[in-house]
Amino acid sequence: MIPVTLLTGFLGSGKTTLLQRLLTDPGMARAAVLINEFGEVGLDHHLLDRIDDNVVLMKSGCICCTVRGEVADALMNLHSLLTRGEIDFDRVVIETTGLADPYPVLQTLRAHPVLRSHFDNGGVLTTVDAVNATRQVEHRAEAVRQIAAADRIVLTKTDLAEDGEIAALRATLSRLNPSARVLTNMDAADAIVRDLDPGVPPLPEAEKIDGHHHHHDHDLNEDLGVVTFSLTVEENVDWTDFGIWLTLLLHRYGDRIFRFKGILAIAGEERPVAVHGVQHLVHAPVHMEHWPEGARVSRMVFILEGLDPERIRRSFAAFMRLKSVKAVA
Numbered sequence: 001m002i003p004v005t006l007l008t009g010f011l012g013s014g015k016t017t018l019l020q021r022l023l024t025d026p027g028m029a030r031a032a033v034l035i036n037e038f039g040e041v042g043l044d045h046h047l048l049d050r051i052d053d054n055v056v057l058m059k060s061g062c063i064c065c066t067v068r069g070e071v072a073d074a075l076m077n078l079h080s081l082l083t084r085g086e087i088d089f090d091r092v093v094i095e096t097t098g099l100a101d102p103y104p105v106l107q108t109l110r111a112h113p114v115l116r117s118h119f120d121n122g123g124v125l126t127t128v129d130a131v132n133a134t135r136q137v138e139h140r141a142e143a144v145r146q147i148a149a150a151d152r153i154v155l156t157k158t159d160l161a162e163d164g165e166i167a168a169l170r171a172t173l174s175r176l177n178p179s180a181r182v183l184t185n186m187d188a189a190d191a192i193v194r195d196l197d198p199g200v201p202p203l204p205e206a207e208k209i210d211g212h213h214h215h216h217d218h219d220l221n222e223d224l225g226v227v228t229f230s231l232t233v234e235e236n237v238d239w240t241d242f243g244i245w246l247t248l249l250l251h252r253y254g255d256r257i258f259r260f261k262g263i264l265a266i267a268g269e270e271r272p273v274a275v276h277g278v279q280h281l282v283h284a285p286v287h288m289e290h291w292p293e294g295a296r297v298s299r300m301v302f303i304l305e306g307l308d309p310e311r312i313r314r315s316f317a318a319f320m321r322l323k324s325v326k327a328v329a
């Protein structure tokens with residue numbers, strides 16, 4: 001399986017600049033790059049030094065309508081070139097336009113009948129502009145979605161921001177997506193590349209979750225805004241029931257669930273099982289070796305938009321017939 005890393009981030013947040021730097025790392029020597037740009041004529045590829053057969057430019061008028069098809073076609077092309085021995089690559093990086101929601105691309109990778117057997121989720125890397133992100137997060141839903149979907153965040157333009165601004169932004173990021181690892185443009189390319197594949201998603205430490213974060217988003221015009229919250233359960237969870245509950249939940253509210261991650265104590269399983277997903281998409285569950293912090297307690301984290309966390313807590317407790325479900329504040 002070939003990992004596909006999604007490089008996303010708001011307009012002008014430094015995706016191309018970062019990509020250019022990452023491509024100098026030996027770990028990226030055999031990366032194929034897809035660039036998906038908004039607008040008639042792509043420019044970004046001119047900015048990348050390494051223009052060769054492995055860099056494919058996708059032009060996309062309206063990202064929402066065409067991204068799935070374009071990405072799928074481009075990956076299919078890459079794969080047939082690979083099997084014919086015309087090019088060689090061991091990973092793919094897709095740079096999306098600054099206005100893209102990463103979710104459709106993740107979903108394409110997962111659901112496409114052919115792609116799903118060749119390509120794997122290689123993680124979402126989101127660039128966050130230390131100078132402008134605070135404002136973007138307040139006004140633009142895409143910016144929040146990109147941060148929520150991230151496995152790794154790279155803070156860019158930290159050289160232009162005050163220490164206080166950076167600290168405040170880090171606090172905002174850890175509320176919006178407590179489990180994303182945050183690096184900066186000051187980190188060496190190899191440190192960022194080494195860290196690309198998400199593997200088992202790290203869950204936030206309990207103390208990092210600070211309950212309900214209310215964030216007003218003018219575009220969404222939802223009273224509740226974006227809320228991050230977590231649930232803990234002491235009793236074992238029945239895997240089949242959980243699957244049904246999660247399917248029903250995502251079917252009904254997937255659009256409003258930017259991200260969820262969980263470590264579950266499954267009845268009949270010694271080891272913890274990690275689950276995670278983005279909107280309607282659930283990644284394959286992973287068996288972990290150890291319980292983080294030693295305790296066998298199920299924990300789930302949700303990043304919601306316009307959805308009352310209490311509704312999720314109640315539905316989970318009722319459907320699963322569990323008594324010990326707590327929302328962590």
Ligand SMILES: Nc1nc2c(ncn2[C@@H]2O[C@H](COP(=O)(O)OP(=O)(O)OP(=O)(O)O)[C@@H](O)[C@H]2O)c(=O)[nH]1
Nearest residue numbers: 010011012013014015016017098156157158160185
């Ligand atoms: N000072 C400074 N400037 C940066 C940094 N990263 C990016 N820039 C500048 O910010 C501008 C936008 O960077 P790009 O890499 O083109 O951003 P992008 O996210 O690819 O932009 P779009 O594709 O238009 O969304 C360029 O002028 C970069 O030189 C950084 O870490 N520090």
